[in-house]
Amino acid sequence: MKLATLRRRTYGLPGISGVARLDRRTTRLAGRLNPGDIAIIDHVDLDRVAAGALVAAKPAAVVNAQPSISGRYPNLGPDLIVASGIPLLDNVGSEIFAAVKEGTRIRLDGDLVYVGEAPVAKGTAQDTQTVAALMSEAKSGLSAQLEAFAVNTSEYMSRERELLLDGVGVPDVRTKFAGRHVLVVVRGYDHAADLKALKHYIREFKPILVGVDGGADALLEAGHKPHMIVGDMDAVSDAAFATGAEVVVHAYPDGRAPGLARVQDLGIDAVTFPTSGTSEDVAILLADEKGADLIVAVGTHATLTEFLDKGRSGMASTFLTRLRVGGKLVDAKGVTRLYRSRISSAALLLLVIAALLAVVAALAVSDSGRTYLNNFDSTWNDFVNWIQDLFS
Structure with a gap:
């Protein structure tokens, strides 16, 4: 009903x-x-x-x-x-x-x-018809939106060029990124499906897990524990804070950090990262500046449609951040298309069977091995008879 x-x-x-x-x-x-x-x-x-x-x-x-x-x-x-x-x-x-x-x-x-x-x-x-009609009309505004996006990008570059070019302003953190893979999770586009698809990658490469605001809870829901939480802290649960993850609070360029008070009230030490960019940019820039080998982004903005859909000037920082990080940054969907576990399940099963056959063959050709197999056979028969007696 x-x-x-x-x-x-x-x-x-x-x-x-x-x-x-x-x-x-x-x-x-x-x-x-x-x-x-x-x-x-x-x-x-x-x-x-x-x-x-x-x-x-x-x-x-x-x-x-x-x-x-x-x-x-x-x-x-x-x-x-x-x-x-x-x-x-x-x-x-x-x-x-x-x-x-x-x-x-x-x-x-x-x-x-x-x-x-x-x-x-x-x-x-x-309803679906009225929304479709409004969407069709809105497409005529794309050219003006692209021009505004270009202007915002230029303005952001002027404000944050030292951060983007030289890493000035990136705080020191306890988490060691150097030489590691880093998984940056935003509660955004298809994040749950991407995290599920990445479970084998996470198990094999053991990347540093960074949750951006609600992304920390997305990691918990997927069965993972975040190593670091980055963001404004307005969408992070107490359960995520309780994991012991390092906390980096996104602050305004003038140093104000509204989310810092909540973190301090919970008795958590945190560092601040002042920038006019977005919280996902903070996480990516931090990982890059601290020497991460590869940054895999989950739920972030990757296409022009997604950038414009967000509809705010902050997306200019995301665009420039991706240009700065370059090939080190990979979208989760790209990883799931290219990554395969180094050892397939079928190959692992075949390896186990071959090892068991080798052990049995070695035991069968030696005197001590035959004695062991005879003792095992006798013990197994006694066990089977005992089970049968229980149900007879």
């Missing part, structure tokens, strides 16, 4: 009912959503990473105070929401954050949001 139908029967009113959860930071909200809640966000041009986090939480509906597709460029988040069967009510206005309190039961019916029987907000209900 569909959730919407169940709610109509339960509460006797049309539409979809649920407990409201509100946050202007979408990824932070996704971390505390329960299945069946109604997510209220404030996110212009909803990107695929944020939408994926919402979908994973299984809300009854998503209400956006802003346009989920503004028309600047074809962002990928709204299509993921509606394709997952989750109703999306768009552009209801920021006033909803004052009209609806956290934990209040609300109801969506058509393009209206109700608290009790009183309408408190009105928006535009989106």
Whole structure:
């Protein structure tokens, strides 16, 4: 039975009912959503990473105070929401954050949001057809977006040229990267599938595991323990901090680090890395500057579509960071396509069988070996007879 139908029967009113959860930071909200809640966000041009986090939480509906597709460029988040069967009510206005309190039961019916029987907000209900139409219109804005991206890249290069060219500002850390493989995990594009595909690589090469904000919890969910946690610290669970991983807090260029207070309250020593780039850039630059042989990126941005989908000037730093690191940086999907375990399961099984046959042959041709085999045969027969006596 569909959730919407169940709610109509339960509460006797049309539409979809649920407990409201509100946050202007979408990824932070996704971390505390329960299945069946109604997510209220404030996110212009909803990107695929944020939408994926919402979908994973299984809300009854998503209400956006802003346009989920503004028309600047074809962002990928709204299509993921509606394709997952989750109703999306768009552009209801920021006033909803004052009209609806956290934990209040609300109801969506058509393009209206109700608290009790009183309408408190009105928006535009989106579906696959309307999202497709908006995406088609937004493609016309790509050229302007590319020009803006180029300008942002030039500005970032001017601000951070010493960091990018000479590594000035990279802090000292306890973790030893020199000569090692490093796996940088962001809770982003296909991160769970990529981590699963990399399990043999991780077992064989034992890379240093770096979780970027929620990527630390992604590592835990995949059965791995992070060696280092990098980021703003707003999407890292206490369980991830409890692993004992070294913590590097991403700070603003002026030194302010809002996430540092939380880390210090937990009694954890941390270092700060001031830069105007993104947290994933911090992790990659740190690994590169400290001498990593290879950096494998999971869940990060790799294609032009993904760069534009994020829709912010910070993506300029990611582009330049990838240029700086060069061939040392490999996307996880490339590793899974090229990597094969050095010893296949079939070869290992054949090796074990051959070793056993060699041992048996050696025992069979020697006097002491035949004595051992006769004793083993006698012991085995006694054991089989004892088992048969138990069930007779």
